[in-house]
């Protein structure tokens with residue numbers, strides 16, 4: 001995952017604020033993300049991570065400011081069940097591709113590639129409801145990426161995963177960015193963060209930090225100021 005300013009701008013937010021029935025939960029967020037870059041939105045429960053992702057996906061109403069997305073969006077919701085529609089794993093991937101104009105052969109080959117990439121080949125005929133939380137998360141990610149999105153939005157991808165699965169998920173995300181997908185994910189984990197290109201830290205509904213890992217290292221006091229634990233890797237680094 002590397003930052004290349006000359007690459008295409010996939011996402012930009014300018015002065016974005018979000019309210020629910022007049023009650024403001026996010027104020028004045030601005031950021032830019034280029035092709036193949038990854039952004040981690042970090043914040044405690046209720047800090048507005050999901051709301052911000054939903055505003056980028058265009059599924060919130062009370063949003064002010066400017067949000068621009070250049071390309072196709074794939075989204076995995078915080079509850080992966082919300083991202084899934086069909087009965088079986090295979091049907092879910094098929095459903096994701098239903099808006100594409102590909103012919104049957106190409107659709108089959110995309111589904112096959114995706115089942116293999118996310119190690120869910122054996123699960124293809126299984127009912128979504130019979131899957132474990134981690135399996136469901138992988139299927140939801142497969143369903144969101146089978147359309148080759150330019151921008152992938154993932155809400156709390158690590159919440160149901162054990163340590164090994166978190167490592168696998170990070171590897172998958174890294175591969176996606178190398179293929180040119182931009183990623184915005186939210187997390188309230190405070191470890192395994194150093195791999196992301198940019199960070200947005202939310203505290204009390206505002207952006208308390210936006211920048212790269214080097215800058216975050218120099219500003220680790222912002223976590224304490226925002227009432228959060230300092231990320232594990234920042235505590236160790238000098």
Ligand SMILES: Nc1ncnc2c1ncn2[C@@H]1O[C@H](COP(=O)(O)OP(=O)(O)OP(=O)(O)O)[C@@H](O)[C@H]1O
Nearest residue numbers: 020025043044045046047048049050051052078188
């Ligand atoms: N549809 C809604 N109507 C009213 N308030 C809402 C709605 N959605 C979110 N909120 C409120 O907005 C605030 C931010 O919620 P959000 O879900 O974005 O936080 P979050 O950072 O994703 O939290 P978590 O880590 O628990 O997932 C919370 O106070 C929440 O209650």
Ligand SMILES: [Mg+2]
Nearest residue numbers: 049050078155
């Ligand atoms: Mg959330």
